[in-house]
Amino acid sequence: MTFSIVANVGDAYGVAVASRFLAASGPVAMVRPGVGAVASQALANAGYRVAALDRLEEGLTADEALARITGEDSQAATRQVGIVGATSQVTFTGADCVPWCGGVAGRDADGGYAIQGNILTGEEVVTSMERTWLEGAHLPFVDRLVETLLAGDRAGGDRRGRQSAGVYATFPGAGYDACGVLADLRVDDHPQPVQELHRLVALNELHFGRPTKVLPLEGPLLEDVRERLERLGYAGDVATALGAWGAMENLEMRLTPDGIDARVLQVLREQTLPPEQTSERFPTF
Template sequence: MKRYLIFLFSLVSLSVNGQVFKSSEPLAHTFSIVARDSETGEMAVGVQSHWFSVGTAVSWAKAGVGAIATQSFTNISFGPRGLELLEEGKTAQQTLDILLSDDDGRDFRQVAIVDANGNVAVHTGVKCISEAGMRTGEGYSVQANMMLTDEVWDAMAEDFEKSKGMPLAERVVSALKAAQKAGGDIRGKQSAALLVVSGDKNVKPWEDPQIDLRVDDAEEPLVELDRLLRVYRAYEHMSAGDLALEVNDMDKALSEYGAAQKMFPDNLEMKYWTAVALANNGDLEKALPMFREVFKGDKNWKELTRRLPASGLLQVGEDQLKAILKQ
């Protein structure tokens, strides 16, 4: 397969003015979706491919600006250049037209753009490897090339439209799963990525992307991407619990830590901070068995417990602390 791709790469390079493709342009034959949530304004790119680290090449997005997927014989510059054009005020279609206008390799490209207003634009070059196609809907575009069947992009679109009401990230991952179920990449699967940004252009740079998950090399990249998204959601609860703990809102902390632990009951960190919140809330009876399970799993948590009172995060008396450390 590797020799075949190298040969194919060389053949195409020679066939289009001799200088179109560079070794730095990955052959990211793949399926992807770009989408905007009309309620929240969030924008996302989701992608899977039989190519290493597809998320580093295909998916691009910026808060309050837009989202771009650039694939097939990938022109990576379309990502940052496209976002610059969108930020200047160009629409998705105007941006796409400009990007393709001076690209000698346009016939081999596949590009999709959604802007902050929900406008979409997509291009599938006539020389993209079949099965290749695309479908657009309100605020989204799905596209694929080198697929096993010609049902992939329709499967993605139909799944995305049926999942209205779910968070955008979950809708995108669900659409990718539908694409794989419909046949996916003819070569198989290797990597996947999910990128979600805010619809607010004024969001603080360190608060965006909201979600940036990549599975660079795995036998079942979408299974792993789905797991990572669930872990991300659980740690959203953990972060909210931490904030509540800092301001001594133990009821809120317990609620958030409990929600996280319910999602991943075997996670020691989630169990530990739930136990801390219980202890701080005066419910040592419930906290002690949880501390015991955590300490049994990893003794370093016991050492951490010794250090917490000095920071004010564990608010128990000396006798209570001794009881905890005996577990």
């Protein structure tokens, strides 16, 4: 009743999942930073996730971890699981899972992946996801996971329909206050959950990403920023005013003493547009 991708790229680990099932990400996905990631689905055994990660942390390969957890489970034929560790990966579909069901696992120069699904419209869901993952090496990790999920959704996804989606990903030092969480986003009940997840990923990057294209605050740009901040009620020294406004807008992760992040500038301009205009007059960074 679910399709998912479990993957790592270097020290980044993550799971993205979609399903015609309420809040599927919660019982399906689990990541242990520096160790691995797991998706447990079909007639899911939630204990698979902790047990598999424990086995990886003990030094077992993904195949060995899978053999251990399924060997201890009398209902293993009803389970589906994907496991990715630092150097190994595996996907498993029990013989009693509801068709179409299956998966694929592999490793490229960046890391490993395991893609799996059950009650799907067909094998094309998994093959489309694998192709998108392998072609997406240029993307940031979370975007790559969700683009892969989108490919599965566009190929048909869960044959019962759509309800929920989610992504959980980690990387050392990433996220708010360097907590290590790249993304922890869930769409629990929505008519287009994967598309909504895609929108949330963009917001997550805006608020919790680091500055990318930094523009020096000087000349006409300095005066433009000053005038816009004053319109919003933040007068005085531009750096101080920008900091106060940015903190109020939850953009402090993108503030920098070297100037203004292009995406922060975009938000500032959008907030100070005349009502009859739209953000389309400004470029998207």
